[in-house]
Amino acid sequence: MSRRQMREHIFTLLFRRDFHSKEEMQEQIPLYVESQEELNEADTEELIRKISALLEKVEELDEKISSVTEGWTTQRIGKAEITILRLALYEMMYEExxxxxxxxxxxxxxxxxFGGNESPAFINGVLAKLV
Known part of the structure; x- marks a missing residue:
């Protein structure tokens, strides 16, 4: 599986975080994995490892994002956009x-x-401040 495909799977699972409790997310991960026929055993293990590690860091990631989004709290940022920012920032900080x-x-x-018309520019601008 390509890294881009893996990112899309991680995005999809991470997006669900804003709609489910922590306990429900532990149920969502296996349900999602079972529904994805193209995931082999190695891909499944990598996906579970990455999404689990990322979910542990969400609060820290949100603090960093909030520090550069003047006037925007993470609750005000669109769901797709905050999910993308979390994923990208996690990669920048923890994926060497x-x-x-x-x-x-x-x-x-x-x-x-996955975002709106202005999402790419917004994402680029926020992440550029975090480099």
Missing amino acids: DVPSKVAINEAVELAKK
């Missing part, structure tokens, strides 16, 4: 094999696919 430029570019691509 992902250069920041790549994380930002991939986040912009996710914003084009």
Whole structure:
């Protein structure tokens, strides 16, 4: 599976976080994995490892995002956009094999696919402040 495909799976699961409790998310992960026929065992393990690690860091990520989004709390940012920002910032901070430029570019691509018309520019601007 490509890294881009893995990011989309992580995005989809992370997006669900804003609609489910922490306990429900523990149920959502296996349900999601079971519904994805293209995931092999290695992909499944990687997906579960990454989403679990990312979910543990959401509050920390939100604090960093809030520090550069003047006048915008994380609750005010659109669900797709905050999910993309969390994922990209996590990669920038904790995934040593992902250069920041790549994380930002991939986040912009996710914003084009899942966000609104102004999402790519917003995502790019916020992440540029966090580099």
